[in-house]
Amino acid sequence: MDFFAPPVEKLIEEFARLPGIGQKTAQRLAFYVLDLPKEDAERFADAIRDAKAKTFTCKRCQNLTDTETCPICADQARDQKTICVVTDPRDVIAFERTREYKGLYHVLHGTLSPMNHIGPDDIRIRELVQRVADEETEEVILATNPDTEGEATAMYISRLLQPFGIKITRLGYGMPVGGHLEMVDEVTLLRALEGRREL
Amino acid sequence: MDFFAPPVEKLIEEFARLPGIGQKTAQRLAFYVLDLPKEDAERFADAIRDAKAKTFTCKRCQNLTDTETCPICADQARDQKTICVVTDPRDVIAFERTREYKGLYHVLHGTLSPMNHIGPDDIRIRELVQRVADEETEEVILATNPDTEGEATAMYISRLLQPFGIKITRLGYGMPVGGHLEMVDEVTLLRALEGRREL
Numbered sequence A, B: 001m002d003f004f005a006p007p008v009e010k011l012i013e014e015f016a017r018l019p020g021i022g023q024k025t026a027q028r029l030a031f032y033v034l035d036l037p038k039e040d041a042e043r044f045a046d047a048i049r050d051a052k053a054k055t056f057t058c059k060r061c062q063n064l065t066d067t068e069t070c071p072i073c074a075d076q077a078r079d080q081k082t083i084c085v086v087t088d089p090r091d092v093i094a095f096e097r098t099r100e101y102k103g104l105y106h107v108l109h110g111t112l113s114p115m116n117h118i119g120p121d122d123i124r125i126r127e128l129v130q131r132v133a134d135e136e137t138e139e140v141i142l143a144t145n146p147d148t149e150g151e152a153t154a155m156y157i158s159r160l161l162q163p164f165g166i167k168i169t170r171l172g173y174g175m176p177v178g179g180h181l182e183m184v185d186e187v188t189l190l191r192a193l194e195g196r197r198e199l
Helices: A006-017 A023-035 A038-054 A089-098 A125-134 A148-164 A186-194 B006-017 B023-035 B038-054 B089-098 B125-134 B148-164 B186-194
Strands: A082-086 A104-107 A139-142 A167-170 B082-086 B104-107 B139-142 B167-170
Touching (some): A006 B038, A023 A038, A023 B038, A023 B089, A038 B023, A038 B038, A082 A089, A104 A125, A125 A148, A148 A167, B023 B038, B082 B089, B082 B125, B089 B186, B104 B125, B125 B148, B139 B148, B148 B167
Parallel strands (some): A082 A139, A139 A167, B139 B167
16 A cells, blocks of 8 residues: 555655655655645745746846846946856855945856766856857956866866956955864865965 | 845745755755756646645545545455554554554644644544544554653543543553654554553
């Protein structure tokens, strides 16, 4: 005999497919949804459907948007000559939270990763090069993650952009603000030492 | 300005409503769903809708089912005179895994909890009493969780059933006090079943 009624089993399966969600958690979530008022469960189902159906990537910066041009690219008050290249839409949010960066973005939607068979054509590198060729870009900030794959991706893109003769920068390395010296790994500490500034 | 496109924000919100899912995890899950092929995202949305629309509670035992009578109540090979009273549909699964218990169940869908304003009318106690009045029940096993609220619920039900003059038992203490039924392994649960005491 099946353990739960088939529609319940199916919902548990779907939750268990999500990253970081095990079988027990999937059961907990499924039963939570089953306990929701019907309207709430339908609103959840609609949110999944709509997020998929109503979002696409901005033609210019490749960030997720539900308008033809994303609000950041459409904002003429922003510096049109600086592009900050990030891995993921969530990284755009991280920069926006600083309230200091006023340039544009380019979202790669991934990192080069030969181990996982992700090559240059699998992320939005071609679109970035095309953009630099078409727009009057003066600086490209490569803000991929400071790990092996992020570094490799930054190096790869910087070589591709070299011929355009524009300024290409990488985020500064160093101590995380509020971090403790003894908690910082050697490589970070070395970079922080290299990047020291006069007071 | 909104951080993510509205349909994305909405999906993150829905995930963040789930128990034990924080803002960061909700974002991670939402972006995972956005990366799914369209068919997979729709299957997920359908699973939520269907689980809600196609399951109801069995008229007899109150367990979740997608058939008129649940497969356990419909199984004439099972002992029709023993009812195991549990808190949650997941507890039924826990008992079925022992492959030893051959009686029926009654699912309360909750525990008495004055702190959370859950009284006798909010869980399926009335249906249990009606059942014992109508059926030729010989034993009711009170298998609520061995914590304060589960104990109180068992005591409350046992007093209600006293007038019927049937055998009323509580699971034996093979279980760790303060533990949850669904987390208990089969062997422990089997011992607890064997060691059940009359109240």
